[in-house]
Amino acid sequence: MSRWGRPGERPGAPRAEEELREQVADHEEQAAQEGAAQGEPGRQARRDRRPSAATTARAVQSWVDQTIDQAQRQGAFDNLPGAGKPLRDVDTRADPDWWVKDLVRREQLDLSGAMPGVMQLRREKATYPEALLGLPDEAAVRARVEDFNERVLADRRRPHVGPTSPPVVGRLDVEEMVQLWRDARRG
Structure with missing residues (x-):
């Protein structure tokens, strides 16, 4: 077994898939209840619909959080270059041309x-x-x-x-x- 789990398997993916199935089931159940309240005759029409974008986004966010947590526990973020140092220019105003100015300064270009x-x-x-x-x-x-x-x-x-x-x-x-x-x- 590798550092990131079994070969060919994404870390945290099985849990995220289970969570997505649960959310889809909850969505279907909610849709069936709404359909019954509005007098719609069956659940089948609602079941074929995909989960909402918000539901999918929550599942993906959950998977990302789980992956990051797992990587932190395994020490993947330990001893990275720049660890413990302040971020450069984090408190300056957003400038759309920051990358050009940084390139000119870094490469000492004469414009x-x-x-x-x-x-x-x-x-x-x-x-x-x-x-x-x-x-x-x-x-x-x-x-x-x-x-x-x-x-x-x-x-x-x-x-x-x-x-x-x-x-x-x-x-x-x-x-x-x-x-x-x-x-x-x-x-």
């Missing part, structure tokens, strides 16, 4: 490429003037800032659909960025 163009430009603009410090000369700084300004203008030229105004990003002042780059190099 900046998936952002709309205007958001990427805003994020890039926030890095100036620090992003210019590694450039070798003023010409490179001017070229980088002018490239940024061209991409901002190209984004503004894209058609926008919707009832609201499109989000925009402000351009950078080339001379101001060059001056900030000079000051940072000196200091």
Whole structure:
């Protein structure tokens, strides 16, 4: 005999089947009494009906509870990983996108490429003037800032659909960025 009962037999199943038979018999008896009270001539028509969904659900729930109880007695749940540790995020609000956020956090994914163009430009603009410090000369700084300004203008030229105004990003002042780059190099 295996740990879970006899081979080929589900634990707790015979008891659940007996319980289901008892519930069906009770259901048939109740249906016959109701039929007799309403003047219906026989029990046969009611006997062919299946038990209600609630009756079946109770029988299945009983079988599940019995199976879990039996597994607990046999020690199937002892020494499981995470036993005795608190559940993570059990007290947070239900978020339909929890699995996506968890995947991004766990895999340390960079989703900046998936952002709309205007958001990427805003994020890039926030890095100036620090992003210019590694450039070798003023010409490179001017070229980088002018490239940024061209991409901002190209984004503004894209058609926008919707009832609201499109989000925009402000351009950078080339001379101001060059001056900030000079000051940072000196200091």
